[in-house]
Amino acid sequence: MFDAVPEWRMGLHLAVGADERAYLVIGGEVAVAVEEIGTPIEPVERVAYLTSSWLRPDCPRREELFEEWLDYLWPTPELRPVGGAEPGVLGSEAGLRVATPTESGATNRLATAPADGGQLPFATRSQAGTVVYRWEPFPVSRRCRAGGSEIAAASFAAPEQERPFMPSGFAAASRLALPSLLPACFLYALEPAAGTAIECGTAGPMSDGGVRMRFPHATPTRARIAAPAVLPPL
Structure with missing residues (x-):
């Protein structure tokens, strides 16, 4: 669904989940939950991002290994694009559920951010x-x-x-x-x-x-x- 939605920033979209939380959708593939300050942050290294073989310049099976990495991630709730998006619901996709610290109240502001x-x-x-x-x-x-x-x-x-x-x-x-x-x-x-x-x-x-x-x-x-x-x- 995000393929047809205007980008919010380069490689990023905004979305709201069925859980009413705000999400950043990265590259149309991975959803990151945005939380208010004070919530625990799940380490990104849990999904071994920086050590992933598909990040190496000499990787011979880059796309295949990237798809395997996506399959390792947790599923998201259903997502709805915001910021000029057409109405609709994105079914459960592979997603990275990582809480990012922001200033208090940022979740609501993100969900209603202008284009x-x-x-x-x-x-x-x-x-x-x-x-x-x-x-x-x-x-x-x-x-x-x-x-x-x-x-x-x-x-x-x-x-x-x-x-x-x-x-x-x-x-x-x-x-x-x-x-x-x-x-x-x-x-x-x-x-x-x-x-x-x-x-x-x-x-x-x-x-x-x-x-x-x-x-x-x-x-x-x-x-x-x-x-x-x-x-x-x-």
Whole structure:
């Protein structure tokens, strides 16, 4: 269901569970429960994220091992997208139930957070040689599939000039103001067709100064999308 829902931030969606808690949906694959401050935090290492073989640059069976990792995670309750999403219910999927400490009351504010469109006040169009990048936490993208030739509608990216500032997964999460526990270690290079509409602006006051872009429409690419480069988490 999240494939058809506009992104809230790069690689992130907002959702509300049947348990009435707020969730971050990461990469369209993993749901993270957001809790108020004071609740226990279940260690992410329980699911062996940073030691996962599919995070290694030389992994020969990356996608297969990633799918096995997903199968290891706990199921979520039914989820409903929020923030401009169409009505509907997402059936139980593999999910990572990790409580993240936030300021008191953040759960409700997250569930009703406005779309980020207000922070992308400028419009432009891609040029014949434009290259943009996406940093994602997983080796399989649901917004710009390797081997495909289209960027999904309402997907975020960053201009080529931003790449030197995000050499690692955690650096990307910080600069792009991604409120996610997971580093964005998989770097996709995208070549949008010339003349493509692009919305642009800053990554917001919580970022390290990044610039972001969004493709409001499904966008063909000039070449097949290559498999992502693998960045170190730190």
